[in-house]
Amino acid sequence: MKNVLFLIFLLVVFFAKSSFALIEIDITRGNLNPLPVAVSPLYVESKSSEALKELEMGSKISKIIETNLLRSGLFNPLEKDSFVQKPDIAHLKPRFEDWKLIKAQALITGKINITDDKLRVEFRLWDVLAAKEIMALAFTTVPDNWRRVAHIITDKIYERLTGEEGYFDTRIIYVSEKGPKNRRIKKLAIMDQDGANTKYLTLGNELVLTPRFNPTNQMVTYMSYFRNLPRVYLLDIETGVQEVVGEFPGMTFAPRFSPDGKKIIMSFAKDGNSDIFTMNLETRVVERITEHPAIDTSPSYSPNGKYICFNSDRSGYQQIYIMRSDGSNVKRITFGQGIYGTPVWSPRGDLIAFTKMYKNRFYIGVMRIDGSGERLLTENYYQEAPSWSPNGRVLIFYRETKSGSQGEGFSATLWSIDLTGYNERLIETLTDASDPSWSSLLSK
Amino acid sequence: MNKSIFLSVIFHIIIISLTAISFPYMIRKPIDLPPIISIELIQISDFTNIPYAPKAKKILEKIKKEKERVISEQAPPKIVKKEKPDAIPLPKDAKKKKKIKTKKQNPKKIESEIKQVSEFEKKELFDPDQIAALIDKSKVETAETMRKSDKLTQSQDKNFIASGLSLSEEDALKAQIFGCWSIPLGLPYNENLLVRIKLKLKTDGTVIKSEILDHARMNTPGQGFYKVLAESALRAIRLCQPLRVPTTGYDRWKDLQLNFDANEMLKG
């Protein structure tokens, strides 16, 4: 009996020793470096008749893809001089060892072709470490549209590698400013999100402020002092035709579109009181949304159109409120120190971006729609009016500098910052700029 | 009598003017609380984590950035937990310093600090009953109970008791993977960012097979970021081959599970 027990004991010990626990190791740190990617120049068939044109356009397209990825702050496009493989072979079968050597983790290759006045661009996205292709797409369009092809390709790559929709095939509308600080000449300007293709929509004869796109990016609503009457206007980008919105007997301002594009929501000021109104663009019916002796302004719809966040000083100072889209159920959501303004609802529906003023400094921040989780992203002498990228990840806003006693040294510039507070970036514009607003994805 | 009234008025004027003028000087300065010194408990990892030094610069840069950024009203609950319930209310500066200091520390250290407090309150890990259990039961069972208590902490004590890797062995491996893992910056910071990957290794540290637990989550709508996170973890493992495995005891570590958690880095 003792021997049996002893044997059993030995066996138990033996098995206990050999059945080791599965070792678990927690990896809670990594580097927050942008992902190294290699953007290979687009491959051109040497026999092609348009080879020169294709080469030039191909290199421009890959440059735009590179710049877009770099500016997003999430990617690090590697220097082309270090590329070992030629574009043609890389596009067919990359030698992943070569790309691994230069530390690339993703590779983008492509091919460009222009025949019969048609542009065709093909691209492939490769996972260098897994040594396999993870995406391949081709686009056909007119040659003039080559910039948009580059932006759409970037969107696809971005989406595949981050899991989120991109924001590169978009436009930004803003107010271009020039002149002495107390007599600025302002024009509506529109440009690609990377600063290219700037176009002016007004001449600068009257003051224009706060322009916003409609959901299809074909119309713009803004405020103008045309004929010295400050009113909200509607502008068709294609035709250039402008019309006043409604027949209000007083100043209207701070306009935005509803998410379905059917209404314009704005503030109307009369006898010292500003309230929020909407006007249906088809029926022309005007609806009152707020009724309060305090200033109610800067309204912004939630993406599902059911709620509106706005700025009101009914508590004594500017704070942010939420209400249902019919004006009922008004609730204050900001209770922190300082005063809050310019609330704008994220396209994802989960956050509201705002401007905060505290102790003579200006902050851009985000908070949840119930007012909790306030996070301040950046601080400055003066900055305000954030606007969301269509994927709800990036905010664009404007800054003004302190000027001397005669207004010298004054400048207004556009900036963008990632939702996480990283990647604060100056957005280059041809002139001084303010009041930026981001379009939705053009390709949708 | 006139003389005395006159003298009295003069004296009154002098006193009043003295008090009026001296008001600014009499403003009391707030009592300066002694600066809070946070004691950095030196862990063994401090010595074995030397390869981490070049990364430290990046972290320090990040901290400098944090310093410039304004800390929002609602401090993350983590920090609040650290203070004992009857702690002196800290002046704002000390609070900031403490927050930055904790970032500098290896996450392990934060846990140790919490442990210092909780030792007196919770007696989690040094429970004599559990230690008795360790002696009696087989290693496998102990490992399960120990790990279940808190997945996200890096408790050296737990690993030391339960796993087969020594502290320095584990540190070497961790440091290696820390360097290889490029955390995608685009991840939503308020979601569960944990990817668990099981590995089968060869004796030289190369990976024979890798398996993502929670594989189904990769295709769940609304969890697209999980696929991205998982892919980044796989890239890290591939990049880091051959893994820095111990030279002996292959049977101990031939099956390894790496729990990639991006929460700490992204929540900041």
Next chain:
Amino acid sequence: MVLGNSIRSVLLVIMAAIILSACATKTTKKVGDYEISKISGDTFTGVETVKYLATGVPDRVFFATNKSILTTASRDTLRKQATWLRENKNINVTVEGHCDERGTREYNLALGERRANAAKDYLMTYGISGNRISVISYGKERPVNAGSDLLAWSQNRRSVTVKAN
């Protein structure tokens, strides 16, 4: 002796009050050899930037930060404007409301409108018909002082009455 004591106490109190009242915040700027008190309680009180509708009738009133309340000085100015408007029944005016640059653009448009209406309403209480007074807000778009300091900002927070015909 009792009377002497009470006189002393009264004098004490008066003395204390006089000394303390001198402690109101002031921002002063040297002009030439003498200092002129220009901002009192955050509202501009100087004469720089002020134009005149007629002799002795200043064209503007000033406000404190974020406020549209009329100060005593403002009401005094508006009374003079009202008198002048009563004497010149054929003149119509526009009241322009302005803000300093330290605020969000849209809210400042509304605040300017409120300030302009504060002035208009006061003029109307002195019998000037509302039909003669139109109102426009320029928010922070048309500062009179392009500087970025307290003085400039206080000069920009204003309601200006302008002849419309």
